[in-house]
Amino acid sequence: ILNVEQSPQSLHVQEGDSTNFTCSFPSSNFYALHWYRWETAKSPEALFVMTLNGDEKKKGRISATLNTKEGYSYLYIKGSQPEDSATYLCALGTALIFGKGTTLSVSS
């Protein structure tokens, strides 16, 4: 069974802080890694799909890196804003095996 671990489980930062969290996964048989942002009462929103070792993707203040050889991906948020408050999920595979998520809270 594919095991996807995310850390930390939750995180509280002040507006303007930069932060990052981790998604860890078995490095064998890697296919693709997805990052999603999930705000309360909304649908999970796709942030990135990453497939190649060394991939770096960026969307505004959010970026992600991928290391398939060592089995981890980092998600970075630069200059956090209150609207960044959400649960960030990573998932692997075609049908998506999810981690438990990292819940980010940003205070103004």
Add this chain to the structure above:
Amino acid sequence: GAVVSQHPSRVICKSGTSVKIECRSLDFQATTMFWYRQFPKQSLMLMATSNEGSKATYEQGVEKDKFLINHASLTLSTLTVTSAHPEDSSFYICSARTSGRPGELFFGEGSRLTVL
């Protein structure tokens, strides 16, 4: 584009009744749909994969007679929880994939089921 609508968002039912949850792709054809379940403080767990016009493929440990999945058209999949019991109370969410954008999944808003 790529909007998935899930209904109802919340449902409360009595033990022993059946509940149907709908998942619709509003602006694209969903060749494959997935159903997930989430327990408190746990990750989304894949229950089953359904392809339009064929039987759903269930994950290990998911009772196919308990959780009936129908994907009768390219825009609609339904999950019916039959003879629901309190332990079926959970958050259920669907996602859909289109052949035009194979690497992406689009999610519904989820359905909170409470069985009394």
